[in-house]
Amino acid sequence: MSDAAKKPLLEVRNLRTVIDTAHGTFPAVDEVSFVLERGAVLGVVGESGSGKSMLALSLLRLLPGKGRIESGEALLDGRNLRALSEREMRGVRGRRIGMIFQEPLTSFDPLYTIGDQIAESVRKHLGLKPRQAREKAVELLSTVGIPRPDLACDEYPFQFSGGMRQRAMIAMALAPDPELLIADEPTTALDVTIQAQILELLAKLQRERGIAVLFISHNLGVIAEIADEVMVMYGGQVMERSEVVRLFDAPAHPYTQSLLEARPALDRAPSRLRAIPGQVPSLESRPAGCPFHPRCGRAMDICSRARPSRSFLGSGQEVACWLQGAGNAFQTHARASGAGGES
Amino acid sequence: MALIDTKPTAAPKRRRYFATLLRHPLALAAHAVLALAVATAVLASVYPADPLKQNLMSSLMPPSLKVDSLPGSQAALPAFMGTDALGRDLMARILLAIRISLAVSSLAVFIATAVGVFLGLVAGYVGGVLDSVIMRIVDALLSLPFVVLAIAVVAAIGPGLVNVALVLGLTGWVTFAKLVRGEVLRIKQYSFIEAAHATGCSGKRILFRHILPQTVGIILVNATLTMGQMIISEATLSFLGLGVPPPTPSLGGILSDAQQTFFAAWWIVVFPGLVLMAIILAINIAGDFLRDYFDPAEEGAL
Amino acid sequence: MLRFFLRRAMESLITIIVIVSVVFLVLNLSGDPIRMMASPTASAEEVAELRAAFGFDKPLVLRYGDFLAQISRLRFGDSISTRQPALRMVLQRLPATLLLAFTALAIATILGIPLGMLAAVRRGKAADTAAVLVSMMGQAMPVFWIALLLIFVFGVMIPILPPSGYGTFAHLVLPSISIAIFLLAGIVRVTRASMLEVLQQPFVTVVRSKGLEERIVLFKHALRNASIPVLTQLTLQMRFVIGGSVVVESVFGWPGVGQLLAQAAYGRDYPVVIAATFFIALFILAFSMMLDLAYGLVDPRVRIWH
Numbered sequence: 014m015s016d017a018a019k020k021p022l023l024e025v026r027n028l029r030t031v032i033d034t035a036h037g038t039f040p041a042v043d044e045v046s047f048v049l050e051r052g053a054v055l056g057v058v059g060e061s062g063s064g065k066s067m068l069a070l071s072l073l074r075l076l077p078g079k080g081r082i083e084s085g086e087a088l089l090d091g092r093n094l095r096a097l098s099e100r101e102m103r104g105v106r107g108r109r110i111g112m113i114f115q116e117p118l119t120s121f122d123p124l125y126t127i128g129d130q131i132a133e134s135v136r137k138h139l140g141l142k143p144r145q146a147r148e149k150a151v152e153l154l155s156t157v158g159i160p161r162p163d164l165a166c167d168e169y170p171f172q173f174s175g176g177m178r179q180r181a182m183i184a185m186a187l188a189p190d191p192e193l194l195i196a197d198e199p200t201t202a203l204d205v206t207i208q209a210q211i212l213e214l215l216a217k218l219q220r221e222r223g224i225a226v227l228f229i230s231h232n233l234g235v236i237a238e239i240a241d242e243v244m245v246m247y248g249g250q251v252m253e254r255s256e257v258v259r260l261f262d263a264p265a266h267p268y269t270q271s272l273l274e275a276r277p278a279l280d281r282a283p284s285r286l287r288a289i290p291g292q293v294p295s296l297e298s299r300p301a302g303c304p305f306h307p308r309c310g311r312a313m314d315i316c317s318r319a320r321p322s323r324s325f326l327g328s329g330q331e332v333a334c335w336l337q338g339a340g341n342a343f344q345t346h347a348r349a350s351g352a353g354g355e356s
Numbered sequence: 357m358a359l360i361d362t363k364p365t366a367a368p369k370r371r372r373y374f375a376t377l378l379r380h381p382l383a384l385a386a387h388a389v390l391a392l393a394v395a396t397a398v399l400a401s402v403y404p405a406d407p408l409k410q411n412l413m414s415s416l417m418p419p420s421l422k423v424d425s426l427p428g429s430q431a432a433l434p435a436f437m438g439t440d441a442l443g444r445d446l447m448a449r450i451l452l453a454i455r456i457s458l459a460v461s462s463l464a465v466f467i468a469t470a471v472g473v474f475l476g477l478v479a480g481y482v483g484g485v486l487d488s489v490i491m492r493i494v495d496a497l498l499s500l501p502f503v504v505l506a507i508a509v510v511a512a513i514g515p516g517l518v519n520v521a522l523v524l525g526l527t528g529w530v531t532f533a534k535l536v537r538g539e540v541l542r543i544k545q546y547s548f549i550e551a552a553h554a555t556g557c558s559g560k561r562i563l564f565r566h567i568l569p570q571t572v573g574i575i576l577v578n579a580t581l582t583m584g585q586m587i588i589s590e591a592t593l594s595f596l597g598l599g600v601p602p603p604t605p606s607l608g609g610i611l612s613d614a615q616q617t618f619f620a621a622w623w624i625v626v627f628p629g630l631v632l633m634a635i636i637l638a639i640n641i642a643g644d645f646l647r648d649y650f651d652p653a654e655e656g657a658l
Numbered sequence: 659m660l661r662f663f664l665r666r667a668m669e670s671l672i673t674i675i676v677i678v679s680v681v682f683l684v685l686n687l688s689g690d691p692i693r694m695m696a697s698p699t700a701s702a703e704e705v706a707e708l709r710a711a712f713g714f715d716k717p718l719v720l721r722y723g724d725f726l727a728q729i730s731r732l733r734f735g736d737s738i739s740t741r742q743p744a745l746r747m748v749l750q751r752l753p754a755t756l757l758l759a760f761t762a763l764a765i766a767t768i769l770g771i772p773l774g775m776l777a778a779v780r781r782g783k784a785a786d787t788a789a790v791l792v793s794m795m796g797q798a799m800p801v802f803w804i805a806l807l808l809i810f811v812f813g814v815m816i817p818i819l820p821p822s823g824y825g826t827f828a829h830l831v832l833p834s835i836s837i838a839i840f841l842l843a844g845i846v847r848v849t850r851a852s853m854l855e856v857l858q859q860p861f862v863t864v865v866r867s868k869g870l871e872e873r874i875v876l877f878k879h880a881l882r883n884a885s886i887p888v889l890t891q892l893t894l895q896m897r898f899v900i901g902g903s904v905v906v907e908s909v910f911g912w913p914g915v916g917q918l919l920a921q922a923a924y925g926r927d928y929p930v931v932i933a934a935t936f937f938i939a940l941f942i943l944a945f946s947m948m949l950d951l952a953y954g955l956v957d958p959r960v961r962i963w964h
Binding site: 492493495496497499500501502503504507508509510511512513514584588591592595596597598608611614615618619622625626629632633636637640641 | 673674676677680681685794795797798799800802803806807810897898900901904905908909922923924926927935938939946
């Protein structure tokens with residue numbers, strides 16, 4: 014893919030984000046690499062603590078106090094976001110990369126109207142006058158399906174229902190016409206029926222506007238609805254990446270397989286619904302080697318000692334697991350170093 | 357939560373307190389200052405110079421380390437902090453004033469705690485009209501500045517050593533009542549209180565044997581912070597001539613006298629104030645530490 | 659909003675009644691005020707005359723009824739020392755106290771909020787540590803000591819400001835700073851804590867994710883949210899302002915209600931004590947009602963729900 018003449022919209026290479034705690038420095042995002050093409054939807058799935066939100070915040074360089082990007086790069090249109098000044102970065106946030114957050118209630122400033130909060134970003138990035146910005150906000154609210162948008166524009170977040178707030182949030186993120194939208198668990202805090210509506214809205218806007226989306230969720234079912242490709246994360250690392258259909262049909266990583274088995278489905282007897290034994294290790298207690306090995310039913314000796322490298326299984330599927338054999342691993346190294354050398 | 361089962365014996369609890377204290381250097385320093393203040397208060401009269409003896413020959417002597425700087429003193433001792441307008445040794449006066457200040461404030465805190473805890477327990481436990489009346493009074497008194505209230509009461513019963521303690525105690529109980537009532541209302545919901553009711557415990561027994569012990573932590577914290585307020589208030593009243601009557605030295609009184617002479621004698625202004633500030637600072641820090649220690653939500657480590 | 663306001667006014671009224679009742683009770687239960695009021699050489703007749711003049715010959719309950727009836731018509735009686743109406747004495751001195759209180763409050767707020775913000779934004783850095791230490795010290799220094807030190811430095815050592823008196827702007831400087839230092843400590847502390855809490859909230863990250871300048875993040879969004887606890891603090895602080903002004907007015911010879919109250923207490927001038935206490939309570943309650951209105955301006959949730 015990286016051989017194509019045109020640069021991908023977003024290319025992340027060996028990104029490593031660490032958090033400094035009282036007990037040392039720990040990686041929250043560990044050597045993550047992926048490519049997101051224009052107009053494509055990449056789903057990121059993982060349990061809480063898998064580093065997916067930290068990945069999103071790393072891309073915007075909005076890590077909370079103790080977090081910092083240690084190495085690797087994130088190229089937006091070939092420009093390394095890490096190399097930008099804070100001022101240039103502000104031109105990227107909102108304008109080129111929009112973000113939707115999980116909690117629609119706490120994501121709005123309670124003291125300003127919805128319209129004002131949409132307009133402030135339009136005014137900054139598109140240089141609109143207050144009146145034009147307001148018109149734009151009304152238009153956007155109507156686009157995301159908020160009834161009587163001209164009135165809603167002057168209402169406060171607490172006067173909106175959860176679903177309405179998330180619609181407004183989408184309007185706010187789309188306001189300056191970004192090319193990339195990061196959606197961090199956008200439906201998790203909502204009722205199931207509302208979830209479906211919001212998901213549908215996102216999918217529709219994505220198609221109409223041809224916007225690329227990095228869709229983060231712990232819910233594989235939600236990812237399956239919207240994403241073209243899926244990246245499975247665990248312990249800050251990418252376990253597996255493939256097209257959605259392929260991931261469901263032929264999961265290659267034991268973790269992906271357990272995730273699929275742990276998912277309730279109508280076509281399976283409830284007795285086969287299994288939880289993954291053990292729990293997600295905390296940031297400070299990540300095991301050496303493959304982070305999943307303590308919970309993996311097929312762990313081998315080597316899994317606790319060394320970290321598996323990426324193997325490519327064809328059709329764009331890649332997996333980081335020792336079960337894929339040494340030959341594949343060797344091939345991966347060759348490919349990876351080749352890709353690194355050309356930039 | 358560990359509400360019923362844990363009644364840890366005093367010894368490990370105390371050891372844990374000191375262990376926690378050792379990890380907080382600022383709080384440790386505050387405890388040291390307070391220990392020093394208490395020791396000073398106890399031993400004040402051991403200091404050889406006489407805090408009351410006037411000697412106009414040695415009026416307004418600056419601080420000195422020379423042994424003969426305090427003429428007329430029975431002990432050959434330098435006037436470390438100088439002398440006041442009446443030639444009295446400032447060091448001796450301040451040492452005695454610390455004793456007076458701590459004694460008056462302790463008595464005031466004791467009265468405030470006793471009255472406040474009792475009324476708070478009753479208001480919270482009995483509820484109803486009694487509760488409303490007590491809490492109305494509490495809220496009303498809380499809306500007035502403490503000093504104004506104290507001054508109004510001094511106007512009624514007059515200044516004096518014991519009166520000051522009474523005044524401060526009788527105006528300082530309100531925060532205790534408010535806090536304890538809140539705690540009682542909270543604790544009343546727990547099942548072990550219902551269990552005590554069910555097993556036929558009398559109301560009085562439940563109140564004093566089961567509820568009161570649960571509130572010791574916040575009472576202690578509030579008593580500590582109130583102590584600081586009492587020391588300031590005693591000094592303020594004495595400064596205004598409404599507190600400890602002369603010639604008995606008090607930190608506020610010494611500062612009040614200093615107003616007459618301080619264009620010539622900075623030491624009379626500086627030393628008593630520094631002592632006051634050190635003690636109050638130490639009490640505030642120790643109080644914050646105690647609050648963190650008793651409130652698991654604050655530190656999360658208990 | 660109107661109903662909310664009426665309810666607050668009702669509560670304030672009850673509070674004032676409770677306060678004057680408590681003061682009345684304390685004054686009347688603590689022995690015979692007339693005996694202390696009258697000069698030691700007064701004859702029995704003179705004492706009886708005084709007693710009748712102040713109504714102390716009636717039973718307590720009746721006197722309490724009379725007292726409330728008089729107070730409700732703002733009749734506080736005449737001062738024992740000056741024989742002037744206590745009400746007039748207090749009202750004459752009220753403007754001076756208000757001037758002092760609001761100047762101190764303004765200084766403390768204007769300096770305290772930016773300092774608290776600075777400390778929060780630089781959390782853990784030198785500026786923060788300095789702000790925390792200074793505010794701890796400020797809260798541990800008795801107001802009258804601050805006043806004495808200021809007089810010593812700016813009135814005696816470098817005599818650029820009048821050490822006492824009333825009338826010009828220069829006279830206002832030292833008294834108001836004395837009170838402001840203590841206030842400042844509290845405001846810095848609360849602003850810092852509340853700012854730290856607001857900066858942790860998700861919406862701050864959202865504002866940043868929109869690419870807005872840190873200036874907008876801090877001043878438009880974080881500060882306005884952080885100011886809500888600061889307003890609450892100001893209500894509490896007004897008590898300290900008035901408490902401090904009693905002392906500061908006495909130190910600087912500032913002709914306000916506080917100085918009057920201290921003098922009246924010293925001279926056991928009950929009518930003046932009661933009148934002064936009444937107006938101090940009235941002022942503090944009015945101030946806190948004003949702040950309730952300010953809440954509505956800052957927070958739409960208050961405005962729309964009430």
